Amino acid sequence: MDEIVKMIGLKNNCTFCGVFRRQALDRGAALLKVDKLATGHNADDIAETVLLNILRGDIARLSRCTSIVTGEDGPIPRCKPFKYTYEKEIVMYAYFKRLDYFSTECIYSPNAYRGFAREFIKDLERIRPRAILDIIKSGENFRISTSTKMPEQGTCERCGYISSQKWCKACVLLEGLNRGLPKLGIGRTRGLNNDDKKDTKKTNGTKSIESKQCGTLDF
DSSP states (O other): OHHHHHHHOSSSHHHHHHHHHHHHHHHHHHHHTOSOEEOOOOHHHHHHHHHHHHHHTOHHHHTTTTOSEEOTTSSSOEEOTTTTSOHHHHHHHHHHTTOOOOOSOOTTGGGSHHHHHHHHHHHHHHHOTTHHHHHHHHHHHOOOOTTSOOOOOEEOTTTOOEESSSSOHHHHHHHHHHTTOTTTTSTTOOHHHHHTGGGOOOOOSOOOTTSSOOOOOOO
């Protein structure tokens, strides 16, 4: 991330980190041939995600972000065992049990869009402690209209990873970094998936997420 930030500046850092980290987890899990992947998302994280998806108008993610198990139709489902556990409860437990845990914040996170949602939720929690669980409950009760067009799940033509576009997000971001266009693929822009379709050759072979590499970052 230090090298990436040198290229992109102090904005959109979490986009790169999140995309690469999620795919690394999936690929590592596939290599280990695990049955399920458990993540450490807690109640605070999920409440933040609900708010962020509303603010961004991301209907696809809003419909699944509160699910305790996701990806059941894929090769490796994910589960969130701490979905209803407050972040402060986890920290207190780790502290009193003398467990090793990371208490430092990422040096790039203060500039993240998520930080504004986090501050807002913390303010709400001070006024009404149940606010976090109430936001999660609201997210669970959202119902997406059947007339809403949802993205179709497919596979990336470059690396075989799960994607609703021609190229997965990680491949688009890597391509942008290597071409000196670090903002390619940020936000709603899909430069490679729209403009470069005619330059992208279709690939054959297995569609397993461990079958191909996602490309490399050239520094």
